Amino acid sequence: MDRDQLISFRRDLHAHAEPGFLEYRTAGRIERALAGLPVTIRSGSQVQDLSGVVNYPDPATREHWAQLAIAGGADPERTAYFVRHGTALVAEVAGNQPGPVWAIRTDIDALPIREADDDRHRPARDGYHSTTGAMHACGHDCHATIGVSLLHRLSDHDFPGAVRIFFQPAEEGVRGAQTMIDAGVLEGVDRMLGVHVAGGKPTSTIVGSVVGGMATRKLAVTFRGVAAHASGSPQDGRNALLAAASASLSIMSLPRFSGTDTRLNVGTLHAGDNVNIVPALAEMTCEARATDDEVIEDLTARVLQVIAGTADAYRVEQQAVITGRAVTISPDDPLVDKIIAAAGQLDGVPEIQRHSPQGGSDDVNLMIRGVQAAGGQGAYINVGANSPAPHHNPYFSPDEDVIFTAADLLERVVRNG
Numbered sequence: 358m359d360r361d362q363l364i365s366f367r368r369d370l371h372a373h374a375e376p377g378f379l380e381y382r383t384a385g386r387i388e389r390a391l392a393g394l395p396v397t398i399r400s401g402s403q404v405q406d407l408s409g410v411v412n413y414p415d416p417a418t419r420e421h422w423a424q425l426a427i428a429g430g431a432d433p434e435r436t437a438y439f440v441r442h443g444t445a446l447v448a449e450v451a452g453n454q455p456g457p458v459w460a461i462r463t464d465i466d467a468l469p470i471r472e473a474d475d476d477r478h479r480p481a482r483d484g485y486h487s488t489t490g491a492m493h494a495c496g497h498d499c500h501a502t503i504g505v506s507l508l509h510r511l512s513d514h515d516f517p518g519a520v521r522i523f524f525q526p527a528e529e530g531v532r533g534a535q536t537m538i539d540a541g542v543l544e545g546v547d548r549m550l551g552v553h554v555a556g557g558k559p560t561s562t563i564v565g566s567v568v569g570g571m572a573t574r575k576l577a578v579t580f581r582g583v584a585a586h587a588s589g590s591p592q593d594g595r596n597a598l599l600a601a602a603s604a605s606l607s608i609m610s611l612p613r614f615s616g617t618d619t620r621l622n623v624g625t626l627h628a629g630d631n632v633n634i635v636p637a638l639a640e641m642t643c644e645a646r647a648t649d650d651e652v653i654e655d656l657t658a659r660v661l662q663v664i665a666g667t668a669d670a671y672r673v674e675q676q677a678v679i680t681g682r683a684v685t686i687s688p689d690d691p692l693v694d695k696i697i698a699a700a701g702q703l704d705g706v707p708e709i710q711r712h713s714p715q716g717g718s719d720d721v722n723l724m725i726r727g728v729q730a731a732g733g734q735g736a737y738i739n740v741g742a743n744s745p746a747p748h749h750n751p752y753f754s755p756d757e758d759v760i761f762t763a764a765d766l767l768e769r770v771v772r773n774g
Contacts, residue, residue, distance in 0.1 A: 358505065364760075366386070367499060375491055376466055378526050378527045380526050381431060382426035384435075384439050384465070385426070385431045387446060394509065395450065395514070397450075398448045399446070399447045400447075406536055406537075411680045445537050447524070448504070448524070449522075452514055454516070456518025458519045459546070461522050462525055462550070463501050464497045464526075465526060471490060472487045478754060496759075499554050499759060500554070503760055507771075518774065530680065531573060532680060532681040534720035534724055535682070543724060543731070549725045550735070551725065554755050555713075555739040556748050559743050560741050560756040560762075563700040563703075563762070564740070565736065566711075567712070569648055570718060570719065571716075573646040573653065574645050574657040577642050578641040578643065579677075580671075582596055582597035582637045583635070583637055584634055584635055585634070587634060594637075597636050598629050600671035601626055604664050605623040614649075619645070619647045621645055621660075622643060623643045626641045628640070645660055646718060657679075681720070688725075689729070699773055713739060725737065740763045744756070
């Protein structure tokens, strides 16, 4: 695929953005972009184990996004397949010389953000902004395009080893990587790379690897009480809304840890049926983050204690489940050396940084940690994209040159062995 075809591909993904575990059209579009290449593509249970997913999209939601995918030109049979078996893909191409097995994670999901539709926003101005109710506000459409571009480039087989591209669903909420790990995709991998656009850095700036990051646990919490007439018999009710509200305030009031950066957030709270009914049901989501993997375990335990204690105080039942998780990252210096050396061979790179702190959480770190635990190496590359607005913003719009710099870099890293 040439430059114009890749930009068209990226914009097509952008215009039909789909949230985590619902990337039906996106997965099918990636398959079509790889059709005819000498690559092996695996999907379904070969690359994704959905049995452990908590709060997987319900049938009505899956049907809604399936119909959107088909309306957007997706093949109905492949869409039905992805609805049944999941949207993860692994595409592998073998080189013509002995060498390491590389794995490169490219995530494919969008965020539940309604994209800006005015002329200040280039996708709207040029006619490719999303109207699905989801938005690629973190560059995952670029990541998928980078993966497709790299597979096209490496289809000449003129490199040592082999390359697997993980097209991963549901990175937002750190839910998708574990489903692929559980299916065994890391087996035999020697070197694990993540790649991500960095909207806040000048275009084509290369970071050999982010470091640190925040371990996280995402929780879904349900409080169940007893409904009653709010005036006629309030004493018979058990107010799930008050329990959830009290728990949310207590979670946000938990003490921080000295020497470790921590974050707490209650993201959603939905409760009640009517103004004159004691609320019997409340549903809440919250998260804990920390720059230390041991601290996140302690902090999460405290969150769970708050939830249990508050439920007991209000005499309601509670259930709290972890829906997503991520760990910190410590890249391997020899692999970062290779990335920095390859970056130095490229033209048009304004700056090369060996390391940069990772400000958020990403479940590719689970993949990197898994490969490292098996004796391999890992790193997480960032490439500057100079967006006029930050990540997770309705006006996020990366410079599309980032796609080609990232693909150039990854190609050079792989061909160098």
